[in-house]
Amino acid sequence: MGGMGKTALARAYASRFSGEYDGVLWLNFHQNLTQTFCNDRELMIENLTWNTQQFPTPARYFRRKWEVLCRLLEGQRVLLILDDMNQIRDSRFSLLWQLPCDVLITSRVYREIWPVK
Numbered sequence: 105m106g107g108m109g110k111t112a113l114a115r116a117y118a119s120r121f122s123g124e125y126d127g128v129l130w131l132n133f134h135q136n137l138t139q140t141f142c143n144d145r146e147l148m149i150e151n152l153t154w155n156t157q158q159f160p161t162p163a164r165y166f167r168r169k170w171e172v173l174c175r176l177l178e179g180q181r182v183l184l185i186l187d188d189m190n191q192i193r194d195s196r197f198s199l200l201w202q203l204p205c206d207v208l209i210t211s212r213v214y215r216e217i218w219p220v221k
Contacts, residue, residue, distance in 0.1 A: 110210035114185050117208060125206075126180045133189040137196040138166045140186070141173070149173065170199065177204045184208070 118128045131147060134140045142165050144153050149172055159165035182205040189211045200207055 110212075111187055114187060114208055114210050118183060118185060121183070124181065125183045128183045128185065129205075130185045130187065132187050133191070136191055136194045137199070138162050141169055142166050147173075149176070166196075174202075174204060180205075182206070186210070188212075 118130070122128060129147075131140055134143060134146070139162070141147055142154060142162050147169070149169060152169060152172055154162075154165045159168065184203060184205050184207045186200075186207065186209045189209045190213055192211075192213050200209075
């Protein structure tokens, strides 16, 4: 349910355990992982922006940005918070568990129907 304090709980966790991490990356979920990670206002990576000449499709930009993000996260302790991730039928969902960081997800989706246990 909305308004139960999921986001507040994620903020409290990030604050309490911030000393365990080199950084916290907070992303507000937008429709799917492609839109979430390709949103340059939400996730800025220096010298990497979406332009249709270099990346004619969002899928191509996602792949490139994902590669760069994985390299940036290596060797660091980072907490990735995906807030309000209510869409779990995303073909890229399993990629989250390949990221070299800890992942915290807030969602209104019941635990029993998550694609991961």
